[in-house]
Amino acid sequence: MEAKFLKAAFGPGDFPPPLNPEIVFVGKSNVGKSTLINTLLNNRRLAKTSSTPGKTRSINFYQVGTILFVDLPGYGYAKASKELRASWERLILSYFKNRRNISLAVVLLDVRRGSDEATMSLIRLLEGLDITYCFVLTKADKVSKSEGLLRLREIEAQFRPKPYSPLLFSAKMGLGKTELWNVIMDATNRLKQRIGES
Ligand SMILES: Nc1nc2c(ncn2[C@@H]2O[C@H](COP(=O)(O)OP(=O)(O)OP(=O)(O)O)[C@@H](O)[C@H]2O)c(=O)[nH]1
Numbered sequence: 001m002e003a004k005f006l007k008a009a010f011g012p013g014d015f016p017p018p019l020n021p022e023i024v025f026v027g028k029s030n031v032g033k034s035t036l037i038n039t040l041l042n043n044r045r046l047a048k049t050s051s052t053p054g055k056t057r058s059i060n061f062y063q064v065g066t067i068l069f070v071d072l073p074g075y076g077y078a079k080a081s082k083e084l085r086a087s088w089e090r091l092i093l094s095y096f097k098n099r100r101n102i103s104l105a106v107v108l109l110d111v112r113r114g115s116d117e118a119t120m121s122l123i124r125l126l127e128g129l130d131i132t133y134c135f136v137l138t139k140a141d142k143v144s145k146s147e148g149l150l151r152l153r154e155i156e157a158q159f160r161p162k163p164y165s166p167l168l169f170s171a172k173m174g175l176g177k178t179e180l181w182n183v184i185m186d187a188t189n190r191l192k193q194r195i196g197e198s
Pocket residue numbers: 027028029030031032033034035036048049050051052053054055056072073074075138139140141142169170171172173
C-alpha cells in the first residue's frame with residue numbers, strides 16, 4: 001500500500017482534519033511502535049526508530065491509502081523530566097479526546113514485560129471514550145513460543161478485550177503482520193458502518 005509521511009503534530013492545532021479512518025499506535029517508549037509501523041508498511045525508513053528511548057516526541061501522522069496511521073510518543077519513559085512527561089500526557093489526552101475518526105488503537109506491550117499501572121489507565125481511558133483497541137505483544141522473537149502464548153493468555157484473562165484477541169508480533173520474524181492487518185481492515189470497516197448508520 002502507498003504510504004507517506006503526512007505531518008508531525010506538537011499540539012491539537014496541528015492535527016490534520018479528522019476525515020479519514022485512523023489507526024493509532026500507542027505504547028511505552030522503546031516498545032517498538034515505529035518499527036511495527038514500518039513492518040506493516042514494508043518500509044524500513046518511514047517511521048524513525050532508535051535504540052534510544054523517547055525518540056518520537058511529536059504525534060506523527062502517515063497517510064496509508066485512504067486511512068491514517070498515527071505514531072504516538074511513548075508514554076511512561078522513566079528518564080524524562082516530570083515536566084516533559086506531563087506535556088506528553090496532555091498531548092496524548094488531547095489527541096484521544098479530539099479524534100472521532102479513530103477506528104482502532106493498537107496497544108503495544110513488550111512481550112517480556114506485560115501490563116502495568118500505566119497500561120491499565122490507558123485502557124480505562126480508551127474504554128471511557130468508546131475507542132476500539134487491540135493488544136499487540138511486541139518483540140515475540142525474544143521469548144520462546146510457549147512463553148509468548150502464556151503472555152497472550154495472561155493479557156486475555158486480565159482484560160478480556162473485545163472484539164479482538166491479543167496478538168503476538170515480531171518485526172524480526174514478520175510474525176503477526178497478516179493478523180494485525182486483518183484487525184486493522186475489520187476495525188476500519190466497522191467504523192465506516194457506524195458512520196454510515198448515524
Ligand atoms: N528483537 C526485536 N527488536 C525489536 C522489535 N521491534 C522493535 N525492536 C527494537 O526495539 C527498539 C525500539 O524500537 P522503536 O520502534 O524505535 O520503538 P518506539 O516504540 O517507536 O520508541 P519511541 O519512539 O522511543 O517511543 C529498536 O532498537 C528496535 O530495533 C522486534 O520485533 N524484535
